[in-house]
Amino acid sequence: MTHRADTGRDLGARRGGVPEATVGRLPLYHRVLVDLAEAGVATVSSDALATTAGVSPAKLRKDLSFLGSYGTRGVGYEVSVLIDQIGAELGISSEWPVVIVGVGHLGHALANYGGFASRGFRLVALFDDDDALVGTEVAGLVVRPFADLPVVARAEGVLIGVVATPGSAAQQVADALVEAGVNSILNFAPVVLAVPSPVDVRRVDLASELQILAFHQQRRTDELQRVAP
Amino acid sequence: MTHRADTGRDLGARRGGVPEATVGRLPLYHRVLVDLAEAGVATVSSDALATTAGVSPAKLRKDLSFLGSYGTRGVGYEVSVLIDQIGAELGISSEWPVVIVGVGHLGHALANYGGFASRGFRLVALFDDDDALVGTEVAGLVVRPFADLPVVARAEGVLIGVVATPGSAAQQVADALVEAGVNSILNFAPVVLAVPSPVDVRRVDLASELQILAFHQQRRTDELQRVAP
DNA sequence: TAGATTGTTAATCGATTAACAATC
């Protein structure tokens, strides 16, 4: 799958070499570190940071080691340094233009999410085909008809799109996003999107999350019943 | 693997034996299968099902094998049988009472999510401390003051709660949920919750999802630049 | 029987963990 070329591209291989599981946790570390910085904490040990983030200290140190050696033995990590390094790895310095399609309650909630700018994103447009919504202002942006998507996406160079429509509309929205050059899709609609090969979709589904929680809850309840019936 | 074993111990062990990665994908399979059933499909091969769900056929068959042998060699799986078996594994037959705390746009969107009943959940109460919201009806439920949580949670036996408040309120909401006997928390607030040891928290964070997408997008863009500059 | 597809095995790959030497 991933090619580990031991030829020439060592830096690329090193960066590309950050494991997927680690990538998935970097935003979490970043968030916790920013909170610490805002609380006035300047230095933190792997133990303290790990506890706050809810991971083991060994895992945290391993994860951070893929970015380089930014700690001081016997002391810990400088919070601001870690924030910068993780931010750099995640590309927070750049500013990704993002569009949201679907301005129901969910789209509204996402648009009003405050953290876009500080995390490397710029919300450039909201689309919906409901006449009652088009033209209204949400989160400082005027809602546009969905038909405007291609022009806006091309003009702004949008590569990341969020689908917040009902499930029934999601696939055709995804098709249009792909057609408009969007390569990464965050899908909140409860359907599995079919997209061509280079396009990356992440799915966030309330029901799935609840079902996973319920599965574990069931296990724990069973466990208790068996131990103390 | 063997069928449902004979001793209570063994049943527990068998259930406990479904790997975490598989548990995470069962809701996805369930969703796809229900869609197939609604489209009138009666039988499906691992190849077809895997393609629709976006996983490899080998992985799908391995996942299903942890539940038992419910396919027919040379033929495939009966859609209805798989739906039942996965549903049973996920505990969809039972009906988990769920509460949502925070009835802003996000809470609104979650409350109006239609799939609760069909997936083994029953939304029993919505809480918010905004005077403009308390007493109003959302998704067929009257929004209650947050102070009512303990009584309602205990009365209904609520073990699963959803946090859809701003980050600033999330920790104290979580504390109250735990205090009220809630053991599983789905957290949409952009903070890392601290909870005592038996409590399970799943965090859904827009920024994290976008950052992971952006990381991969960056990689692919770099890749293209290197190949065709 | 011939073709198709499952269920399972064994190999590989990737992630986690514990432990500790390096070093502040």
Place this chain on the structure above:
DNA sequence: TAGATTGTTAATCGATTAACAATC
């Protein structure tokens, strides 16, 4: 120096994949 904590190693554990015998 003594105590603390990182960065890294090696062992373990879990997940994925390819392949194919079993069998419909």
